[in-house]
Structures are given as C-alpha cells and as structure tokens.
Amino acid sequence: QAFDVLLRGTSRAFDLSDEAPALLERYDTGSFEPSDAVKKRNSYAKQFSPVALGRQMLMARRLCEAGCRFVTVTCG
Numbered sequence: 013q014a015f016d017v018l019l020r021g022t023s024r025a026f027d028l029s030d031e032a033p034a035l036l037e038r039y040d041t042g043s044f045e046p047s048d049a050v051k052k053r054n055s056y057a058k059q060f061s062p063v064a065l066g067r068q069m070l071m072a073r074r075l076c077e078a079g080c081r082f083v084t085v086t087c088g
Contacts, residue, residue: 021078021079022079025074026074028067028074039069040066072085
C-alpha cells in the first residue's frame with residue numbers, strides 16, 4: 013500500500029508549496045482559542061494545537077483529491 017501511495021502521486025498531496033497563500037490563510041486556525049474545559053485537561057499541551065488542526069484539514073482535503081480512499085484527522 014505504501015508503494016501504491018507513492019506511485020499514484022498521492023505523495024504530492026503532502027507538498028503545500030503549490031497552494032495559494034490565500035488558501036493557506038483560509039485554513040489557518042491559529043487564531044482560534046480552545047475552551048477552558050479543553051485547557052484544563054492534562055494532555056492539552058500535547059494534543060491540542062489549533063494551528064495543526066487547520067493544516068491537517070487541508071492535508072485531508074488534498075489527500076482525498078489525490079485519490080486516497082480513507083483519511084483520518086485527529087486533534088485533541
């Protein structure tokens with residue numbers, strides 16, 4: 013399966029350098045503030061990153077467009 017991902021061109025989905033700056037800005041979730049309940053969890057610092065969530069969602073979209081049949085996004 014790993015070879016299939018590389019050979020089908022899906023690996024190009026991981027390269028965000030071709031994306032327009034305006035699109036990257038739309039997926040920027042760094043300005044979102046997590047709720048107090050989320051901040052109180054012991055694992056908050058390790059698991060929750062608003063910046064990472066936007067990038068993960070963009071990557072998921074690109075992987076789907078490239079033909080991946082199953083994509084999982086986790087955050088927190």
